[in-house]
Amino acid sequence: EIVLTQSPGTLSLSPGERATLSCRASQSVSSSYLAWYQQKPGQAPRLLIYGASSRATGIPDRFSGSGSGTDFTLTISRLEPEDFAVYYCQQYGSSPCTFGQGTKLEIK
């Protein structure tokens, strides 16, 4: 199975700053079948990005995804207070689909 490694484990930033989250795969993710999710405490994950770079419905354009092959990035251009949460990447190009261990984005 494809192992996804997210870095950093915790990212401490202030509102208004730019956040860059990384997701590295142990082997190439076919067709850039990579998604990003946001999860807040006590809530289900929320889809942000699919197909590596396509924003899900209703997701603000400050969220963007990029990458291909084994290296993918989620960028939040200007952090809003509601963006502080845990972020997970998921590859769904090969079975079993797998998730990264998460990056916690916390307020500095």
Next chain:
Amino acid sequence: QLQLQESGPGLVKPSETLSLTCTVSGGSISSSSYYWGWIRQPPGKGLEWIGSIYYSGSTYYNPSLKSRVTISVDTSKNQFSLKLSSVTAADTAVYYCARLRVFGVGWAGNWGQGTLVTVSS
């Protein structure tokens, strides 16, 4: 608006079978564009895909759980279900049902609120 709701016991004894049902409202489970899946999250940990089912009944399981998992669908009730046998404390988790778009194994665009299942005697 599509909604998914998990239901089932919150406490299961070790060695018994965990059974959960997901009821889908606001959309048809018989859509050809989606899988219907189960994903779990142990307390304080990350996400694990358990398996998915297509409305036709085709199933796809995580090999790590395949020997213990059965997912079924009831299109007449717009529901799908999870059975996980021979549970241990390691199966304690929040269990989510989700709708996954049919590309590869699928991305999960819609989730239930999740239900905590504790395995304990």
